[in-house]
Amino acid sequence: MTTSDSLPKNVLLGGLEGGGTKFVCAVGTGPGDIRDEIRFPTTTPEETLARAIAFFRQHKPAAIGIASFGPVDLNPASPSFGFITTTPKPGWAHTDVLGAFRRAFDLPLAFELDVNAAAIGEYTWVPENRALNSLVYYTIGTGIGAGVIVSGQIIHGLTHPEAGHVRLPHDWSRDPFAGICPFHGDCFEGLASGPALAARWGQAADSLPQEHVAWDLEAGYIAAALVNTILLLSPQRIVLGGGVMQQDHLFPLIRQKVKALLNGYVASPLFEGDLSGYIVPPSLGNRSGVLGALAIAQRLIQS
Amino acid sequence: MTTSDSLPKNVLLGGLEGGGTKFVCAVGTGPGDIRDEIRFPTTTPEETLARAIAFFRQHKPAAIGIASFGPVDLNPASPSFGFITTTPKPGWAHTDVLGAFRRAFDLPLAFELDVNAAAIGEYTWVPENRALNSLVYYTIGTGIGAGVIVSGQIIHGLTHPEAGHVRLPHDWSRDPFAGICPFHGDCFEGLASGPALAARWGQAADSLPQEHVAWDLEAGYIAAALVNTILLLSPQRIVLGGGVMQQDHLFPLIRQKVKALLNGYVASPLFEGDLSGYIVPPSLGNRSGVLGALAIAQRLIQS
Numbered sequence: 001m002t003t004s005d006s007l008p009k010n011v012l013l014g015g016l017e018g019g020g021t022k023f024v025c026a027v028g029t030g031p032g033d034i035r036d037e038i039r040f041p042t043t044t045p046e047e048t049l050a051r052a053i054a055f056f057r058q059h060k061p062a063a064i065g066i067a068s069f070g071p072v073d074l075n076p077a078s079p080s081f082g083f084i085t086t087t088p089k090p091g092w093a094h095t096d097v098l099g100a101f102r103r104a105f106d107l108p109l110a111f112e113l114d115v116n117a118a119a120i121g122e123y124t125w126v127p128e129n130r131a132l133n134s135l136v137y138y139t140i141g142t143g144i145g146a147g148v149i150v151s152g153q154i155i156h157g158l159t160h161p162e163a164g165h166v167r168l169p170h171d172w173s174r175d176p177f178a179g180i181c182p183f184h185g186d187c188f189e190g191l192a193s194g195p196a197l198a199a200r201w202g203q204a205a206d207s208l209p210q211e212h213v214a215w216d217l218e219a220g221y222i223a224a225a226l227v228n229t230i231l232l233l234s235p236q237r238i239v240l241g242g243g244v245m246q247q248d249h250l251f252p253l254i255r256q257k258v259k260a261l262l263n264g265y266v267a268s269p270l271f272e273g274d275l276s277g278y279i280v281p282p283s284l285g286n287r288s289g290v291l292g293a294l295a296i297a298q299r300l301i302q303s
Numbered sequence: 304m305t306t307s308d309s310l311p312k313n314v315l316l317g318g319l320e321g322g323g324t325k326f327v328c329a330v331g332t333g334p335g336d337i338r339d340e341i342r343f344p345t346t347t348p349e350e351t352l353a354r355a356i357a358f359f360r361q362h363k364p365a366a367i368g369i370a371s372f373g374p375v376d377l378n379p380a381s382p383s384f385g386f387i388t389t390t391p392k393p394g395w396a397h398t399d400v401l402g403a404f405r406r407a408f409d410l411p412l413a414f415e416l417d418v419n420a421a422a423i424g425e426y427t428w429v430p431e432n433r434a435l436n437s438l439v440y441y442t443i444g445t446g447i448g449a450g451v452i453v454s455g456q457i458i459h460g461l462t463h464p465e466a467g468h469v470r471l472p473h474d475w476s477r478d479p480f481a482g483i484c485p486f487h488g489d490c491f492e493g494l495a496s497g498p499a500l501a502a503r504w505g506q507a508a509d510s511l512p513q514e515h516v517a518w519d520l521e522a523g524y525i526a527a528a529l530v531n532t533i534l535l536l537s538p539q540r541i542v543l544g545g546g547v548m549q550q551d552h553l554f555p556l557i558r559q560k561v562k563a564l565l566n567g568y569v570a571s572p573l574f575e576g577d578l579s580g581y582i583v584p585p586s587l588g589n590r591s592g593v594l595g596a597l598a599i600a601q602r603l604i605q606s
Contacts, residue, residue, distance in 0.1 A: 085570075134460045146535070150453045150460075157437045157453075157537030158571040165568055166531040169470050183566045228469040232449070232535055234460030263486045265468055267388075268461040 011301060014061030015293030016052055017114060018042070018068045018097065020089055020142070024290040025052050027059040030298075031125050031284065031291050035059070045095045053104045063108040065296035067117030067289055068097050070145070074113065074156050082111045088182075110296040114289050115139050116154045118282070119147025120299075121292025122239050126283040132236040132270075136229055137288065138163065140222065141242030144189040148233065164189035168224045175200075175217055192221040194244050210249050219250055223257030226279065230262070236270050241282040248281075255279050314604060317364030318596030319355055320417060321345070321371045321400065323392055323445070327593045328355050330362040333601075334428050334587065334594050338362070348398045356407045366411040368599035370420030370592055371400050373448070377416065377459050385414045413599040417592050418442050419457045421585070422450025423602075424595025425542050429586040435539040435573075439532055440591065441466070443525065444545030447492040451536065467492035471527045478503075478520055495524040497547050513552050522553055526560030529582065533565070539573050544585040551584075558582050 012035065017024040022041055028034035038055055042048050056064055071087065073080040082098025098111045112120070119137035123129050137147045144164030148155040155161060165187045170179075177200045179190030190196060197205035201214050208214045226238055240251070255275040271278055282288045315338065320327040325344055331337035341358055345351050359367055374390065376383040385401025401414045415423070422440035426432050440450045447467030451458040458464060468490045473482075480503045482493030493499060500508035504517050511517045529541055543554070558578040574581055585591045 150458055151456060153454060155453055158539055158574055159537055159569060161537050162534045166534045167472050167527050169472055183568050224470050228531055231465045231469045234462055234464050236461055265486050266462060271461055
């Protein structure tokens with residue numbers, strides 16, 4: 001790995017992926033050298049953060065990267081920097097995640113949104129991604145979000161992207177489902193997240209057979225969102241992770257629909273053939289987030 | 304201007320905005336010091352490029368920034384770098400714009416897409432924009448496009464953004480117009496460009512009275528595109544230029560609809576009140592493009 005070359009091999013890094021369902025904590029020097037890792041359910045902030053802190057106390061890493069579920073405040077100049085802000089998850093609104101770590105450790109600490117860390121993980125640890133200048137990582141599962149890397153850096157901007165809430169064409173005659181987003185109804189997440197699939201079809205998404213009409217519709221919404229991403233950002237690769245994307249058969253469907261919607265409008269050597277090199281599953285599987293947290297710890301030491 | 308401070312005041316820069324209708328050429332050291340400027344209609348490539356080259360020969364600038372209508376090839380490693388590629392404009396497909404200048408001048412030459420140059424112009428020469436890290440410039444006129452600045456740099460990526468061709472919600476019961484984009488039908492440009500307005504209503508866009516229902520519909524499509532831009536890119540400001548945006552009354556309508564569509568989902572000190580500081584007309588009026596071309600010439604000398 002390019003980034004590891006400049007670091008002493010024995011620098012121990014810590015990475016935390018704090019999700020709404022479970023927390024994953026790891027220490028190591030990179031994906032090929034994880035020294036210890038634990039995962040436990042997300043309960044109260046006090047209990048959950050204390051368990052994570054105890055794990056890192058035991059291992060004494062040189063820096064810790066903290067990747068949290070959102071929405072979070074990523075503005076270092078803000079009084080609520082490092083907080084989970086307005087989440088509907090009971091007990092977690094306005095939780096000072098970074099502060100809890102600051103009180104426990106006198107170490108370099110980095111704080112990111114979980115999906116941003118996943119993008120950084122795929123970009124940092126996958127050599128063929130490192131050769132690119134831009135990459136978008138989408139998680140499509142309980143919620144939908146995206147981390148956007150441009151010129152090797154994650155985009156923050158106003159706050160951070162909330163790509164799950166974009167508006168898409170919605171053919172009500174084909175799909176009369178009103179969507180489940182409490183803010184926007186039929187935004188991307190409202191139409192295409194795992195809970196939206198379950199609500200529309202009356203059964204869990206992963207119990208729908210491969211030949212169910214659900215998947216053609218789902219691939220269509222995902223393709224529309226990707227087409228808009230391509231036209232607005234021109235990323236050099238799109239990685240699709242998250243629970244819904246465990247349905248491997250979605251990938252070829254999505255790629256076909258992206259090509260059909262673009263109708264020849266984008267020409268690039270990186271955007272060729274059946275797009276199987278352009279729209280890809282995560283190379284790190286379901287470990288993009290925690291390995292991304294490790295990568296942001298590494299960036300902190302290098303900077 | 305910050306960028307001018309480090310340059311000797313007498314460094315003469317050249318800027319060309321080559322549009323599909325007219326070419327504008329200027330020399331000067333910045334917006335407050337334009338020494339000469341000409342504009343002439345876009346005829347054949349040979350005649351038009353020769354006139355531009357003659358203008359710059361006369362003035363001998365230290366560098367020239369060339370901003371061209373698209374689509375263009377911006378990949379320096381490509382054999383057609385600096386070409387206008389697949390334009391339907393008669394005579395202009397596969398025109399080697401940069402090559403014509405290279406044969407005429409032994410000078411630093413920069414090449415950009417016109418809307419990217421407009422974004423760079425607004426970013427470089429407007430102090431309150433320079434204080435931001437990201438900005439999107441939309442042109443909404445004969446065509447629709449956007450230049451995207453992240454961390455002070457324009458995004459290229461795969462090719463360049465083609466933000467006019469994103470897909471938007473289209474309520475066929477309210478607006479049965481099929482759109483005019485030859486590639487995509489009812490994409491953003493197909494529904495909301497000047498020619499789309501003219502085709503839908505049977506009269507030129509600028510002849511439609513302010514109280515015409517056209518404008519509420521138009522503001523709705525623009526707002527949907529901006530909401531998607533905000534959710535995907537989180538830019539710190541959006542500048543709206545181009546012929547359609549000469550209709551000043553669109554701005555408050557668009558801002559209201561953006562707020563309504565987001566429904567409180569984005570909170571930032573930069574995104575407050577009536578959004579009159581967030582969604583803005585170009586500070587450089589209709590000169591963002593040519594002044595942006597001057598800015599890319601300046602960047603070339605500084606780099």
